[in-house]
Amino acid sequence: MTRLAWADTMDETLQRYGRRPEYLLQMLIHLQGAENWLPPAALTALAGALGLPRARVEGVAGFYSFLHTRPVGQYRVLFSDNIIDRMAGSQAMMARLCRNLWLSPGQCSEDGLASVDFTSCTGLGDQGPPLLVNGYAIGRLDDARIDAVCELIRQRRPLAEWPPGLFHVDDNIRRRDALLAAQLRPGQALQAALAIGRAGWMAQMTASRLRGRGGAGFTTAVKWQACRDAPGAEKVVVCNADEGEPGTFKDRVLLNTCADLVFEGMTLAAWAVGAQRGFVYLRGEYRSLLPALEATLARRRAEGWLGRAIGGVAGFDFDIEIHLGAGAYVCGEETALLESLEGKRGTPRIRPPFPVTHGYLGRPTVVNNVETLAKCCLIAVHGGAAFAATGTAQSAGTKLLSVSGDCARPGVYEFPFGVTIGQVLEACGAQDTIAVQVGGAAGITLAPYEFGRRVAFEDVPTAGAFMVFDSSRDMFDVAHNFVRFFAHESCGFCTPCRVGTAMLADTLDKLAEGKGSPADLIEIEDLDRVLKQASHCGLGSAAPNPVLDGLQKFRPAFERRLMHADFSPAFDLDGALRRARQMTGRDDAGAHLPQQAEPPR
Amino acid sequence: MNAPRKLRIATVSLAGCFGCHMSLLDIDEQVFALLERVEFDRSPLTDIKHCGPCDIGLVEGGVCNSENVHVLREFRAECKTLVALGACAVNGGLPAQRNHIDVGRCLSAVFQSRPGMDTAEVPDDPELPLPLDKVHPIHEVVRVDYFLPGCPPSGEAIWQFLSDLLAGRTPRVASPLLHFD
Ligand SMILES: Cc1cc2nc3c(=O)[nH]c(=O)nc-3n(C[C@H](O)[C@H](O)[C@H](O)COP(=O)(O)O)c2cc1C
Numbered sequence: 065m066t067r068l069a070w071a072d073t074m075d076e077t078l079q080r081y082g083r084r085p086e087y088l089l090q091m092l093i094h095l096q097g098a099e100n101w102l103p104p105a106a107l108t109a110l111a112g113a114l115g116l117p118r119a120r121v122e123g124v125a126g127f128y129s130f131l132h133t134r135p136v137g138q139y140r141v142l143f144s145d146n147i148i149d150r151m152a153g154s155q156a157m158m159a160r161l162c163r164n165l166w167l168s169p170g171q172c173s174e175d176g177l178a179s180v181d182f183t184s185c186t187g188l189g190d191q192g193p194p195l196l197v198n199g200y201a202i203g204r205l206d207d208a209r210i211d212a213v214c215e216l217i218r219q220r221r222p223l224a225e226w227p228p229g230l231f232h233v234d235d236n237i238r239r240r241d242a243l244l245a246a247q248l249r250p251g252q253a254l255q256a257a258l259a260i261g262r263a264g265w266m267a268q269m270t271a272s273r274l275r276g277r278g279g280a281g282f283t284t285a286v287k288w289q290a291c292r293d294a295p296g297a298e299k300v301v302v303c304n305a306d307e308g309e310p311g312t313f314k315d316r317v318l319l320n321t322c323a324d325l326v327f328e329g330m331t332l333a334a335w336a337v338g339a340q341r342g343f344v345y346l347r348g349e350y351r352s353l354l355p356a357l358e359a360t361l362a363r364r365r366a367e368g369w370l371g372r373a374i375g376g377v378a379g380f381d382f383d384i385e386i387h388l389g390a391g392a393y394v395c396g397e398e399t400a401l402l403e404s405l406e407g408k409r410g411t412p413r414i415r416p417p418f419p420v421t422h423g424y425l426g427r428p429t430v431v432n433n434v435e436t437l438a439k440c441c442l443i444a445v446h447g448g449a450a451f452a453a454t455g456t457a458q459s460a461g462t463k464l465l466s467v468s469g470d471c472a473r474p475g476v477y478e479f480p481f482g483v484t485i486g487q488v489l490e491a492c493g494a495q496d497t498i499a500v501q502v503g504g505a506a507g508i509t510l511a512p513y514e515f516g517r518r519v520a521f522e523d524v525p526t527a528g529a530f531m532v533f534d535s536s537r538d539m540f541d542v543a544h545n546f547v548r549f550f551a552h553e554s555c556g557f558c559t560p561c562r563v564g565t566a567m568l569a570d571t572l573d574k575l576a577e578g579k580g581s582p583a584d585l586i587e588i589e590d591l592d593r594v595l596k597q598a599s600h601c602g603l604g605s606a607a608p609n610p611v612l613d614g615l616q617k618f619r620p621a622f623e624r625r626l627m628h629a630d631f632s633p634a635f636d637l638d639g640a641l642r643r644a645r646q647m648t649g650r651d652d653a654g655a656h657l658p659q660q661a662e663p664p665r
Numbered sequence: 666m667n668a669p670r671k672l673r674i675a676t677v678s679l680a681g682c683f684g685c686h687m688s689l690l691d692i693d694e695q696v697f698a699l700l701e702r703v704e705f706d707r708s709p710l711t712d713i714k715h716c717g718p719c720d721i722g723l724v725e726g727g728v729c730n731s732e733n734v735h736v737l738r739e740f741r742a743e744c745k746t747l748v749a750l751g752a753c754a755v756n757g758g759l760p761a762q763r764n765h766i767d768v769g770r771c772l773s774a775v776f777q778s779r780p781g782m783d784t785a786e787v788p789d790d791p792e793l794p795l796p797l798d799k800v801h802p803i804h805e806v807v808r809v810d811y812f813l814p815g816c817p818p819s820g821e822a823i824w825q826f827l828s829d830l831l832a833g834r835t836p837r838v839a840s841p842l843l844h845f846d
């Protein structure tokens with residue numbers, strides 16, 4: 065945590081990343097470590113050193129919310145703003161910190177000491193409310209912990225000297241099944257797959273019927289085969305550890321407790337498709353996991369499970385490097401992720417071509433979720449048929465659920481696919497539940513009459529989030545929070561989503577202020593349709609989900625906020641004449657406007 | 666069978682330049698076809714001062730002052746179908762360029778510090794409508810049923826739009842007739 069000027073860090077940055085433009089994002093993250101922000105001169109110098117247009121460098125720096133092109137505080141505090149964190153009291157915690165430090169949100173203190181803001185879900189929904197300070201997470205905030213943080217900031221103590229206990233993150237594993245209970249030796253799965261040969265291993269994967277755990281549920285073996293068969297000698301395996309979906313944190317726990325399984329799964333994928341390079345794209349919010357992950361990689365290299373001639377098989381060369389994200393939910397979308405890996409803005413690509421033929425730097429690339437890759441180890445050890453024997457007809461195996469919200473035991477639960485919503489609620493000790501949000505903000509809102517439905521691709525698909533709401537909650541607030549999340553995270557590339565999410569958020573703001581009317585509900589439904597049909601990627605098309613479900617299943621929560629009027633402006637009409645009244649000195653009846661139209665004659 | 670009842674149309678220009686109305690007249694000989702189907706209520710084309718019950722209201726221009734608000738509300742109250750006609754009505758358009766300037770500074774620049782003005786007072790006659798601090802698209806003040814963008818929408822686009830509306834079809838102006846500038 066030394067405070068070098070950026071110039072001192074520049075040479076080291078360039079050396080470390082070999083002046084390769086595809087490392088631009090990694091270089092910017094590294095460079096920012098020097099002064100907590102990226103001064104214009106630093107961007108110019110970096111552009112010059114890499115031979116890139118300055119606009120390209122600034123374009124990347126401007127895209128990611130954890131990169132700053134304006135000065136921020138020496139301590140940058142970000143409160144996680146998922147609805148679950150709000151329910152846990154994040155707003156009061158932020159107010160306390162602001163009060164203690166004489167700050168207001170969004171602004172840097174005058175002495176440059178600290179700045180405070182909100183950020184999207186940081187993946188600690190089971191131990192909130194959480195914050196990030198200079199990228200490192202502190203969970204379970206209460207008055208005492210906030211005061212401790214403020215004191216450390218006031219004393220300007222370097223982060224490295226803060227009590228480590230403050231940064232302790234629990235795994236909270238509540239239910240173990242095939243994956244979390246497995247006790248595999250490092251290399252055990254690889255040995256099994258190497259023993260049956262490439263084709264034999266692919267056949268086991270096919271038999272397993274494993275489907276992707278990142279959301280879309282694509283059959284993993286089909287993806288791998290397409291990559292294997294794609295022309296091009298250099299192939300790539302990418303582990304998607306961006307885990308940005310609000311309410312999801314199971315990948316964090318997997319990376320913290322069984323990184324070996326994840327890396328081994330990547331190596332198994334490399335064995336199947338013939339890849340030489342592997343990347344883990346780790347969301348910036350999880351950077352505290354980095355040292356342990358690097359250490360695990362180093363050990364696996366030493367053990368011969370990475371590097372040249374893996375497992376003694378000549379020609380099987382594969383290694384893994386970890387790239388950090390920088391606070392952009394859209395980078396979890398696989399083509400945006402690839403752009404980001406290439407050091408660019410995280411703008412989703414037009415598909416086809418798909419990553420399996422044109423992925424990282426145009427090479428055939430497999431992108432898989434953390435959990436998907438870890439599951440491959442079970443298939444290698446126990447065989448595809450054994451794996452396929454669990455779960456449901458179309459959803460083999462188990463699913464890790466990140467349970468948070470109104471329940472006694474939040475945390476990670478591993479259940480076989482087919483488990484009902486009600487069974488999960490019972491396991492986590494939820495009472496008086498009025499709704500469950502499955503699959504995150506982009507997922508589905510379930511009402512009590514649906515608690516008999518099953519977690520499975522053929523019924524309720526999910527990337528893993530399972531947020532519980534009891535009868536003290538207002539489902540309008542939930543939808544409102546999610547819509548604001550999408551408006552904030554829209555990458556801005558396509559108009560339907562850039563404008564549509566903002567308009568949707570504005571309309572819900574209007575409802576929240578009690579200025580809504582039936583016409584606004586119609587407007588919301590129109591916007592929902594545009595977003596669903598015209599968005600370029602899954603972010604925009606999922607953005608209306610919370611509102612669509614909310615209007616269908618919790619309509620009174622929306623209707624309650626309507627004024628009994630045909631239409632009411634969102635802005636204060638009479639207030640809009642104030643300045644002109646002031647300038648003219650008028651105060652007659654004609655110098656005022658009623659907020660509501662007179663009832664029709 | 667009786668001839669179908671003529672539909673009543675009202676039109677108005679709020680904070681607009683009358684360009685959209687010119688474009689409406691630009692439908693050339695279709696004007697005759699139109700007049701067979703409709704009769705005009707309040708409009709710059711008639712001399713009716715207040716809008717009565719109508720089937721269709723066409724609104725050009727955004728909302729820049731208190732009078733615009735009253736007129737627009739009257740249109741909304743009287744017209745079954747209300748249409749935002751042209752870029753200004755849809756988005757605020759050119760007049761909304763003033764939105765980043767304080768309206769007080771505008772008034773003072775025009776009335777108090779412009780050379781050649783004989784009085785240096787901002788007029789305070791109650792007959793004059795007060796300007797709003799910002800120019801708003803009409804849908805921010807009343808509910809609007811349809812939007813036809815363009816500055817102005819071409820006569821052809823307006824004709825297609827009106828023909829749909831008169832025939833009871835949901836209006837659909839497709840490219841290349843649909844444009845936003
Ligand atoms: C907006 C958006 C965000 C996404 N975020 C993630 C994510 O954080 N982690 C993930 O594994 N997949 C995410 N996905 C899905 C990926 O695009 C991709 O389908 C997945 O990584 C493929 O891996 P799998 O087949 O193992 O599930 C996201 C998709 C979209 C549209």
Ligand code: SF4
Nearest residue numbers: 555557558561601604
């Ligand atoms: S839908 Fe949204 S996130 Fe996706 S490309 Fe368009 S603007 Fe970006």
Ligand code: SF4
Nearest residue numbers: 681682684751752753
């Ligand atoms: S849209 Fe264009 S033509 Fe119509 S009123 Fe506005 S400026 Fe005039």
